[in-house]
Amino acid sequence: MRPTHAPPGDPRLPAARAGRGPRGLTHLGVLESEAIHIFREAVAELERPVLLFSGGKDSIVMLHLAARAFAPARVPFPVLHVDTGHNFPEVLSYRDMAVTRAGVRLLTADVQKYIDDGRLQERADGTRNPLQTVPLLDAIRAHRFDAVFGGGRRDEEKARAKERVFSLRDEFGQWDPRRQRPELWSLYNGRHRPGEHVRVFPLSNWTELDVWQYIGEEQILLPPIYFAHRREVFRRDGMWLAPGAWGGPRDGEPVQIRSVRYRTVGDMSCTGAVDSTARSVAEVITEIAASTLTERGSSRADDRMSEAAMEDRKREGYF
Amino acid sequence: MTAIQQLPPNTRTGSLLRLATAGSVDDGKSTLVGRLLHDLRVVLPDQLAAVERVSRERGLAAPDLALLTDGLRAEREQGITIDVAYRYFATPKRRFILADTPGHVQYTRNMVTGASTAQLAVILVDARHGVVEQTRRHAAVAALLRVPHIVLLVNKMDLVGFDKDVFAAISAQFERYLERLGVDDPTSIPVSALRGDNVVEPSTAMDWYQGPTLLTHLEDVPPAPDPAAEPARFPVQYVIRDGARDYRGYAGRLVSGVLRPGDEIVLLPSNRRSTIAGIDLAGRPTDEAFAPQSVTVRLADDLDVARGELIAPADAAPEPVQELTATVCHLSERPLRVGDRVLLRHTTRTVQAIVTELVHRLDVATLAATPAPGILLGNDIGRIRLRTAAPIAADDYAVNRHTGSFLLIDGSSGDTLTAGLIGGAR
Numbered sequence A: 001m002r003p004t005h006a007p008p009g010d011p012r013l014p015a016a017r018a019g020r021g022p023r024g025l026t027h028l029g030v031l032e033s034e035a036i037h038i039f040r041e042a043v044a045e046l047e048r049p050v051l052l053f054s055g056g057k058d059s060i061v062m063l064h065l066a067a068r069a070f071a072p073a074r075v076p077f078p079v080l081h082v083d084t085g086h087n088f089p090e091v092l093s094y095r096d097m098a099v100t101r102a103g104v105r106l107l108t109a110d111v112q113k114y115i116d117d118g119r120l121q122e123r124a125d126g127t128r129n130p131l132q133t134v135p136l137l138d139a140i141r142a143h144r145f146d147a148v149f150g151g152g153r154r155d156e157e158k159a160r161a162k163e164r165v166f167s168l169r170d171e172f173g174q175w176d177p178r179r180q181r182p183e184l185w186s187l188y189n190g191r192h193r194p195g196e197h198v199r200v201f202p203l204s205n206w207t208e209l210d211v212w213q214y215i216g217e218e219q220i221l222l223p224p225i226y227f228a229h230r231r232e233v234f235r236r237d238g239m240w241l242a243p244g245a246w247g248g249p250r251d252g253e254p255v256q257i258r259s260v261r262y263r264t265v266g267d268m269s270c271t272g273a274v275d276s277t278a279r280s281v282a283e284v285i286t287e288i289a290a291s292t293l294t295e296r297g298s299s300r301a302d303d304r305m306s307e308a309a310m311e312d313r314k315r316e317g318y319f
Numbered sequence B: 001m002t003a004i005q006q007l008p009p010n011t012r013t014g015s016l017l018r019l020a021t022a023g024s025v026d027d028g029k030s031t032l033v034g035r036l037l038h039d040l041r042v043v044l045p046d047q048l049a050a051v052e053r054v055s056r057e058r059g060l061a062a063p064d065l066a067l068l069t070d071g072l073r074a075e076r077e078q079g080i081t082i083d084v085a086y087r088y089f090a091t092p093k094r095r096f097i098l099a100d101t102p103g104h105v106q107y108t109r110n111m112v113t114g115a116s117t118a119q120l121a122v123i124l125v126d127a128r129h130g131v132v133e134q135t136r137r138h139a140a141v142a143a144l145l146r147v148p149h150i151v152l153l154v155n156k157m158d159l160v161g162f163d164k165d166v167f168a169a170i171s172a173q174f175e176r177y178l179e180r181l182g183v184d185d186p187t188s189i190p191v192s193a194l195r196g197d198n199v200v201e202p203s204t205a206m207d208w209y210q211g212p213t214l215l216t217h218l219e220d221v222p223p224a225p226d227p228a229a230e231p232a233r234f235p236v237q238y239v240i241r242d243g244a245r246d247y248r249g250y251a252g253r254l255v256s257g258v259l260r261p262g263d264e265i266v267l268l269p270s271n272r273r274s275t276i277a278g279i280d281l282a283g284r285p286t287d288e289a290f291a292p293q294s295v296t297v298r299l300a301d302d303l304d305v306a307r308g309e310l311i312a313p314a315d316a317a318p319e320p321v322q323e324l325t326a327t328v329c330h331l332s333e334r335p336l337r338v339g340d341r342v343l344l345r346h347t348t349r350t351v352q353a354i355v356t357e358l359v360h361r362l363d364v365a366t367l368a369a370t371p372a373p374g375i376l377l378g379n380d381i382g383r384i385r386l387r388t389a390a391p392i393a394a395d396d397y398a399v400n401r402h403t404g405s406f407l408l409i410d411g412s413s414g415d416t417l418t419a420g421l422i423g424g425a426r
Helices: A027-045 A057-070 A087-100 A112-116 A130-140 A206-216 A281-290 A295-298 A309-315 B029-039 B046-056 B067-069 B073-078 B107-116 B134-144 B162-182 B212-221
Strands: A048-054 A079-085 A106-110 A147-149 A167-171 A197-200 A229-236 A239-241 A258-261 A273-275 B015-022 B083-089 B094-100 B121-124 B148-157 B185-191 B232-242 B247-253 B264-268 B273-282 B285-286 B294-299 B312-314 B319-328 B341-347 B349-363 B368-371 B381-393 B405-409 B416-422
Touching: A027 A057, A027 A147, A027 A197, A027 A206, A027 B232, A027 B247, A027 B294, A057 A087, A057 A206, A079 A112, A079 B073, A087 A106, A087 A167, A106 A130, A106 B073, A112 A130, A197 B416, A206 A281, A239 A273, A273 B381, B015 B029, B015 B107, B015 B134, B029 B083, B029 B094, B029 B121, B094 B107, B107 B134, B107 B319, B107 B416, B121 B134, B134 B148, B134 B162, B148 B162, B162 B185, B185 B212, B319 B349, B319 B405, B341 B381, B341 B416
Parallel strands: A048 A079, A048 A147, A079 A106, A147 A197, B015 B094, B015 B121, B121 B148, B148 B185
Antiparallel strands: A167 A197, A229 A239, A229 A258, A258 A273, B083 B094, B232 B247, B232 B312, B247 B294, B264 B273, B264 B312, B273 B285, B273 B294, B319 B381, B319 B416, B341 B349, B341 B405, B349 B368, B349 B381, B405 B416
16 A cells, blocks of 8 residues: 555445445555646647656655656656756765666756856855756757746745746747736646747645645655765854865855754755755654744845845746 | 644545635635634744745734735735635645635636636625725636535634624625525634634634634535446546556546446447446556546456546447537636637547537626627626537536536647536536
8 A cells, every 4th residue: 555545445344345335545645646647648738758856855855756657667857957067975975876777867967068158157145046047948949848847836935836747938038927818717828939948847736734744654765965964064144064075165255164954955055055954754744833933044045135036037947 | 742743644544625715805804714724733933934024024023824825925016916825724634625716806807717627615704895896706606616615704703703693695696696606504603813703713802703714614624426327438648558568558548427348338439339448546456446546457358448548338338429518717818719629629539620609608797698709808607509520528517516517728839728517517
């Protein structure tokens, strides 16, 4: 019996044995079924799908769901990593292991290359997350991808609360609120003009807690940095950042060793760790439930720049 | 910190409830949603701090919880409202997805969209004004979309002195209207979203009210009918082939009912019969699938089945049709006229269609029908007839929200034009 599904009927009840017992999916069962339905719709309706894969927990859950959606066949699309060059080494090795296990092809779009040949300029703050947009859009155009699976969740941020499951992007990758189509029932409309593409968000209705509970129930392996570990960190903008080749710390930012974990995984220069003693999924869930900060507020410097930071980046073609 | 927040919902038994909110301007809907999120501690201190800062900047004495659901800058700049914003909250009993539909602009289209997936609709009225035209529209849309549960919130009870008679009169009037719509058993709750009375916490000012708070009601309402009570409907989404294992399975989501290996089925509209050889859940065989599970069905016969076919029980299958009568909500700025050639998207099937008749336009506030309107504009609700180029296996919307619904799509722009509900209007 798979744990995300309520048993079709309690064996102690005679009605259940007769096949008339109470059936129902748990909330995770409903979310899983919906996500699988979305994956299959996009693959059936569109020609060249790709899954954005960062090695972060949301993209790991997406790859897991995609494998379930198309089993026993292989996942019928490649994965794309937009590589900022500021990676946590643990996440990169996880990425390579996960794509090998899933039998999918890994493509990368390399921010460092763009900086090296002058197509992108390093920002003064050293943060590379906003620099991902151009390599991403170039990769979409070069491979003629028309469906791009992203791990965006509507609970993350208010610009995402109004996002569609099938989100139409123009030739420049831009999100135009006027062109977003009403989504009724579970009828998704993926029609687009040549050069346009559709971002598809199978985790739209999941919350951070759902993702963690699903990871727990499905026993999905995560990179170790999602759990409490001792690490050298320094304080910047109210977050614990890890020193690394990307440039931190500056003078006057003393390094100390603390027990921390990451709530999100992105570019090392702007992904902060939180103080934590949670070493298991269950302990992480307990910490999240008691947290007083949102996931992005606690660990993403780039989202705190302005109230509309996420909205602006989304309109420019960010995830 | 309350117990509610410390206990994550029980993943083994917790169910999911989708609800939609509707209210006209100034009924306090944003305050209600803000109150719900605030009292359930969905709003974390970093978000609340932002609300407090903006409230102070605007010279308000108390934090304006309505700011929690404030629109996007793109909407303000372009003077538009995106139809639905989704909010998420949970209690130890249940998880909730709230479709928050703006009431002022394009309310019909917005509410139709939000209500299409909702199991429960929350309709707000201002206790000082009672049931107004907007309330009747919202109730009519919820009834039309067959939202299983309707809740009337009589808000701003603090402004009518928490008067029992005011509440009784409004809820009686509302219930009479719902009866005309064919809806029975609505629930009415007196609340003050501003103060939080009867939203999450029981009111101390209305001891004459013995019923549930909004949250208790949301937690206890039955979420969905037993799938076994309905005939199975399985639209084929995608064909999974694995040459190495000689595997061919039909992937899809069971939108209603139960399927088991050995069931005699019919494929529609091709009208071919077969038997279910096996059902796989994520690649592993299972002895039963029920709605709304996503599974893969294997058939005993070597048939060439494509996306868009429907698997249904041989003895309880819908009749494929090419002539349809439907109640529609027109969603687009491009009007709908007789003779329009469109694409009709029904479950996983897309066929060409032509609008053959505009039967009437419905005023959802008065339920009065204008015959042969000649044109349907955005936000209009009406009744139309269509002819399709190929048959579709449809049920009445009243029987099945999935096999009874469709979209009309503009074949050249790809835009979604119209939402349709197959069969008789209420």
